[in-house]
Amino acid sequence: MTRKQRRLTLILSGLATLGVAVGLVMFALRDNIVFFYGPTELAQKATPGGARLRLGGLVKAGSLQREGDQTVRFAVTDMKQDIEVTYTGLLPDLFREGQGVVAEGALGQDHVFRADSVLAKHDERYMPREVADALKKQGVWQENGAAEAAPAKGGAQAANVK
Incomplete structure (x- = not known):
């Protein structure tokens, strides 16, 4: 794997992790938002x-x-x-x-x-x-x-x- 591919993989996995975290927070707050x-x-x-x-x-x-x-x-x-x-x-x-x-x-x-x-x-x-x-x-x-x-x-x- 080249250096460029590793960097792209790291960035994409970071974005996926961030997306999952935001989704979990929104799911937890759905009943509390007024x-x-x-x-x-x-x-x-x-x-x-x-x-x-x-x-x-x-x-x-x-x-x-x-x-x-x-x-x-x-x-x-x-x-x-x-x-x-x-x-x-x-x-x-x-x-x-x-x-x-x-x-x-x-x-x-x-x-x-x-x-x-x-x-x-x-x-x-x-x-x-x-x-x-x-x-x-x-x-x-x-x-x-x-x-x-x-x-x-x-x-x-x-x-x-x-």
């Missing part, structure tokens, strides 16, 4: 039924409904589109209408998002990065760090999304 969508993106994309994903936006004012002890129903909005969400469990203490939220779960055939975990902001200056980026992409984000929320009864309401 994509993030805003309500408008989720409404526009055809997601496979039962696929795990994250939905982020603002909790729409006036949409929070309690159904029993631990089941809640609310809408997540990006001021252009709303997605109905159901969640069974304890909500974070800071969860409330007009605030940023990220829900992880799956979109059902009835276009209701069934969340198995809900994350809320931890103080008045925090907005999850995915939610802030989605609001910026939709043109809702304002430079002073506030997004215009849907008007509440009796006046306008603004949510701080810094």
Whole structure:
């Protein structure tokens, strides 16, 4: 075998090993990869039924409904589109209408998002990065760090999304 052939064999075997390693990593992570969508993106994309994903936006004012002890129903909005969400469990203490939220779960055939975990902001200056980026992409984000929320009864309401 000539020197050139040995070098080519070494390079090809290295590439094959790298390919197998990447394939094994992707196979191991296939169940752990969760994509993030805003309500408008989720409404526009055809997601496979039962696929795990994250939905982020603002909790729409006036949409929070309690159904029993631990089941809640609310809408997540990006001021252009709303997605109905159901969640069974304890909500974070800071969860409330007009605030940023990220829900992880799956979109059902009835276009209701069934969340198995809900994350809320931890103080008045925090907005999850995915939610802030989605609001910026939709043109809702304002430079002073506030997004215009849907008007509440009796006046306008603004949510701080810094």
